[in-house]
Amino acid sequence: MAEGERKRIVVVGLGLIGGSLALALKGFEGYEIVGVDVSQPTLRFAAEHGVGDRVTEDAAAVLPGADVVVLALHPRGILRFLEEHRARFKQGCLVTDVCGVKSAVMEGAGVLPEGVDFIGCHPMAGTEFSGIEHAFAEMFQGSHLILTPRESSTPEHVALMERLGAYIGCRDVYKTTPEEHDAMIAYTSQVMHIIAVSVCDDPMLFACRGFEGSSFRGCTRVAALDVGLWTELFSLNRPALLTVLDRLMENLGAYREALASGDSGKLAEKLAYSAARKREMDLPGPDLLQ
Amino acid sequence: MAEGERKRIVVVGLGLIGGSLALALKGFEGYEIVGVDVSQPTLRFAAEHGVGDRVTEDAAAVLPGADVVVLALHPRGILRFLEEHRARFKQGCLVTDVCGVKSAVMEGAGVLPEGVDFIGCHPMAGTEFSGIEHAFAEMFQGSHLILTPRESSTPEHVALMERLGAYIGCRDVYKTTPEEHDAMIAYTSQVMHIIAVSVCDDPMLFACRGFEGSSFRGCTRVAALDVGLWTELFSLNRPALLTVLDRLMENLGAYREALASGDSGKLAEKLAYSAARKREMDLPGPDLLQ
Numbered sequence: 001m002a003e004g005e006r007k008r009i010v011v012v013g014l015g016l017i018g019g020s021l022a023l024a025l026k027g028f029e030g031y032e033i034v035g036v037d038v039s040q041p042t043l044r045f046a047a048e049h050g051v052g053d054r055v056t057e058d059a060a061a062v063l064p065g066a067d068v069v070v071l072a073l074h075p076r077g078i079l080r081f082l083e084e085h086r087a088r089f090k091q092g093c094l095v096t097d098v099c100g101v102k103s104a105v106m107e108g109a110g111v112l113p114e115g116v117d118f119i120g121c122h123p124m125a126g127t128e129f130s131g132i133e134h135a136f137a138e139m140f141q142g143s144h145l146i147l148t149p150r151e152s153s154t155p156e157h158v159a160l161m162e163r164l165g166a167y168i169g170c171r172d173v174y175k176t177t178p179e180e181h182d183a184m185i186a187y188t189s190q191v192m193h194i195i196a197v198s199v200c201d202d203p204m205l206f207a208c209r210g211f212e213g214s215s216f217r218g219c220t221r222v223a224a225l226d227v228g229l230w231t232e233l234f235s236l237n238r239p240a241l242l243t244v245l246d247r248l249m250e251n252l253g254a255y256r257e258a259l260a261s262g263d264s265g266k267l268a269e270k271l272a273y274s275a276a277r278k279r280e281m282d283l284p285g286p287d288l289l290q
Numbered sequence: 291m292a293e294g295e296r297k298r299i300v301v302v303g304l305g306l307i308g309g310s311l312a313l314a315l316k317g318f319e320g321y322e323i324v325g326v327d328v329s330q331p332t333l334r335f336a337a338e339h340g341v342g343d344r345v346t347e348d349a350a351a352v353l354p355g356a357d358v359v360v361l362a363l364h365p366r367g368i369l370r371f372l373e374e375h376r377a378r379f380k381q382g383c384l385v386t387d388v389c390g391v392k393s394a395v396m397e398g399a400g401v402l403p404e405g406v407d408f409i410g411c412h413p414m415a416g417t418e419f420s421g422i423e424h425a426f427a428e429m430f431q432g433s434h435l436i437l438t439p440r441e442s443s444t445p446e447h448v449a450l451m452e453r454l455g456a457y458i459g460c461r462d463v464y465k466t467t468p469e470e471h472d473a474m475i476a477y478t479s480q481v482m483h484i485i486a487v488s489v490c491d492d493p494m495l496f497a498c499r500g501f502e503g504s505s506f507r508g509c510t511r512v513a514a515l516d517v518g519l520w521t522e523l524f525s526l527n528r529p530a531l532l533t534v535l536d537r538l539m540e541n542l543g544a545y546r547e548a549l550a551s552g553d554s555g556k557l558a559e560k561l562a563y564s565a566a567r568k569r570e571m572d573l574p575g576p577d578l579l580q
Contacts, residue, residue: 124503144500174500184501187494192505195485197564198541202534204477205571210434210464211474213414215482218508223568231558234549244492245546249539251488256535259524268521274487278513281495 010066012036012059012081014046017098017126018072019135022052024168026137034062037132045132063088068160070121071097075232079108091115094157098123100185102148102178104236109150117157120148120178122185123170130226141169148178186240191248193230194241196223300356302326302349302371304336307388307416308362309425312342314458316427324352327422335422353378358450360411361387365522369398381405384447388413390475392438392468394526407447410438410468412475413460420516431459438468476530481538483520484531486513 007030011022014037022035035052036059037043046055056062063069063085071078078097089095095118099105102120109118125143127134145165149158158175165173176184199216200223208216234241258267297320301312304327312325325342326349327333336345346352353359353375361368368387379385385408389395392410399408415433417424435455439448448465455463466474489506490513498506524531548557 124501126503143503146501172500181501184494184498187492188498188502188506191489192509194542194545195489195509196505197561197568198538198545199481199485200564200568200571201541201544202477202537204474204534205567208474208478209571210462211414211436211471212478213416213433215486215512216478218511219482219485220568220571221508222505223564224572225561225565227558227561227565230561231554234557235552235554238549238552242546242550244494245542245549247492248488249542249546251491252484252535252539252542254491255484255488256532256539259528259535260532262525262528264521264525267524268517271487271515271517271520274490274513275515275517277495278487278490278510281490281499281510282514 006030006032007067008032008034008062008065009068009070010034010036010059010062011052011070011072013072013077014042014051014055014132014135015072016130016132016134017123017139018070019046019051019132020125020137020139021070021072021098021123021168022046023050023135023137024140025164026050026053028164028167031067034066036062042132049132051132051135059085060088064090066090066093068164069093069095071095071099073097073099074229075099075101075104075236078105082108082111086111086113089113089116093117094119094160096121096161100189100233101236102146102181102185106148106150106178117153118150119153119157119161120181121161122146122148122181123165123168124189128222128224130229138169140165142171143169145170145173146181147173147175148181149175182237183240183243186237186244190234190237190241191244193222193225194234194245195248196220197225199223297321297357298324298352298355299358299360300324300326300349300352301342301360301362303362303367304332304341304345304422304425305362306420306422306424307413307429308360309336309341309422310415310427310429311360311362311388311413311458312336313340313425313427314430315454316340316343318454318457321358324356326352332422339422341422341425349375350378354380356380356383358454359383359385361385361389363387363389364519365389365391365394365526368395372398372401376401376403379403379406383407384409384450386411386451390479390523391526392436392471392475396438396440396468407443408440409443409447409451410471411451412436412438412471413455413458414479418512418514420519428459430455432461433459435460435463436471437463437465438471439465472527473530473533476527476534480524480527480531481534483512483515484524484535485538486510487515489513 009031014035025033033052035055043055125140162173299321304325315323323342325345333345415430
């Protein structure tokens with residue numbers, strides 16, 4: 001196969017997730033993996049560490065030859081990129097992303113011309129760091145991959161995304177609607193971040209060194225977040241997040257009330273209820289012993 | 291040295307923490323490690339797995355020969371044990387515990403006769419499981435050990451606790467007052483558990499399988515708690531816990547307000563403040579790269 005005929009995946013944005021993806025995708029079904037970024041230090045780092053097969057700052061030059069384009073930018077960056085480069089995607093191309101909100105992104109993908117498919121994608125992986133220097137190929141091992149295909153997405157493209165997810169090590173692939181994704185993620189991810197930052201706002205934070213255990217580290221780990229990214233993610237999912245946040249505050253308030261009442265039977269009953277839910281939630285298997 | 295002259299540490303209660311401690315203490319400064327429990331299955335498991343040098347159900351028989359007694363029971367169990375066995379501790383003996391609240395335990399230790407020392411102890415370690423079958427010798431590796439000595443505690447006893455902490459692998463040893471301990475722990479541990487159970491009370495819990503990532507697992511891990519133990523721990527530290535819980539709900543409410551206002555500049559400002567606090571909280575060093 002001549003060089004020009006090699007299938008190509010373009011990863012746009014070589015941050016923590018895009019960089020990890022470009023590393024993890026190497027060798028996938030013979031595709032050439034091309035990384036795109038606007039930052040020279042990022043491109044240098046990527047080139048020196050073998051992130052993708054090659055890297056470039058020129059998105060316009062590599063998009064027309066791309067069979068798959070993964071947009072690994074902040075949500076508003078994705079919307080801008082789609083708008084700016086809409087005419088450069090080739091017919092039959094599959095565009096996807098890695099963004100933590102899906103309704104806004106799927107809506108933004110409406111600017112793509114007919115014949116260019118878009119399947120929303122959210123790998124449930126990450127760390128509290130950002131930037132290519134923290135990227136690693138194993139990031140997606142054992143994590144969930146969530147897809148939000150269009151109604152018009154081809155079965156071939158969905159199947160391709162599923163193989164791609166398996167290749168980078170994802171444990172499973174879920175297909176859902178953007179709306180359901182955003183409601184779920186408000187609960188499983190966004191409100192966890194709101195909790196973490198709220199705990200860190202407590203005046204005791206710095207005084208508590210030496211008293212923190214694994215529950216504190218587990219709960220607050222994600223508080224050191226990327227401010228720009230999370231401002232966008234929260235803002236683009238405001239109604240769903242507010243709903244979950246209100247339910248959390250109600251549940252916390254119910255525990256406060258049980259505790260304040262001094263009725264330890266009532267408190268024990270509530271704890272038994274919640275602990276049983278948590279145990280039921282955990283799937284049986286070796287995970288329980290970790 | 292004749293058998294009768296061998297120094298002896300008695301660990302009362304061979305659950306998750308007591309069992310792990312009896313495993314971790316083996317070989318410490320030539321002490322004989324004797325495990326005590328009232329449950330026959332627990333004693334059998336302990337004997338079969340080498341938890342301590344020997345085990346017995348007869349506390350009354352081994353207490354008079356004990357140089358150190360570690361009470362690894364639930365808080366109210368500790369209070370009952372002290373009351374029941376107060377006359378059986380030998381003069382010069384050091385009694386300690388592993389309990390997550392300190393004021394109530396230190397107060398209960400007031401029943402001990404003169405000449406029997408008590409140093410409150412809280413190893414900041416544990417898992418979401420309970421029972422000796424989940425015990426392991428490495429549990430205390432890298433964790434903080436908090437001591438609340440009496441004013442009258444001897445320097446020799448404090449030094450002994452410090453060596454013991456180092457032997458079982460603790461990273462450092464903090465000495466503080468029971469009141470400060472309980473205020474800190476309300477924040478770093480107890481409210482983390484209230485958060486975890488409250489999150490699990492959300493009606494979305496079971497539907498969210500497949501959408502959960504590491505932040506969700508990190509935050510909710512401890513929700514599968516020992517109901518009896520935590521009902522006691524919360525109840526015995528009620529005022530401090532209510533104070534911290536109210537501050538948390540206030541901080542969550544402030545985030546709710548910033549989000550609901552639609553002012554993303556204000557939201558970004560709050561996130562930048564909290565994330566910077568979290569980053570400052572983290573001690574520099576290899577921990578950051580884990």
